[in-house]
Amino acid sequence: MEQRLSLISLGVTDLARARDFYAALGWTGQEVQETVFLQAGGIGVVLWSRDKLAADCGLPDAGPGGFGGIALAHNVRSRPEVEEVLAAAAAAGARVTRPAAETFYGGYAGVFCDPDGHAWEVAHNPGFPLAADGSITIPDLGQA
């Protein structure tokens, strides 16, 4: 299995609400057959019915409400940008579950949950370089 990830599908209970939320954050996509496809760098983010996504994965679904076990991160280039993105998310209807604050790794970050409860950390991490195209490179972390 090559070391690569192609798509991230976010299960949603109300496609229009989810689409409008990401649109309010300035994301544009294509809506086709009750699915929204958003290009995000070299991967795709997909908004699709949570019920159908669970069934498509061959998994039972107890429904939304709790922590799903995955967190997404959107890294930015400055501390003020962390505040700006969290404010934009809140204005778009997100719940800020962790306000922006200093992090143990010398960065600055906060977390919002989208209307379906998917957690997004918004982070300025000076140790993780962000290229002009937005791609991130994990640095040499100095492991033994």
Added chain:
Amino acid sequence: MEQRLSLISLGVTDLARARDFYAALGWTGQEVQETVFLQAGGIGVVLWSRDKLAADCGLPDAGPGGFGGIALAHNVRSRPEVEEVLAAAAAAGARVTRPAAETFYGGYAGVFCDPDGHAWEVAHNPGFPLAADGSITIPDLGQA
């Protein structure tokens, strides 16, 4: 908020088990402070304690077991590669929750869950071009 995703953190209950699972699939990473960082194209995949990840997101966690509401996809270049990756995942300890089969969109795909229940679809989708570097481009889907 720029249309970009930087990191995907997978909550795990046994870091060594999760690390060994991805290592068995041929993925290499850096383990630092009870965290494993894996470069995947222009993003990073992070393995970290599910408890800590939930707390870090400011979210209560009912624990693993159900569908988390997110599915990841690993797209490949051929149908035989779908079978190969699913077999490799099963050999590494994954549960195949949907065997490889034709899909409604003219592709061929199956789904496995990693030891923490995170769903990965392995797909050959001729309509979603995969570049030499593994990045994916969502094509013009002909929306109105």
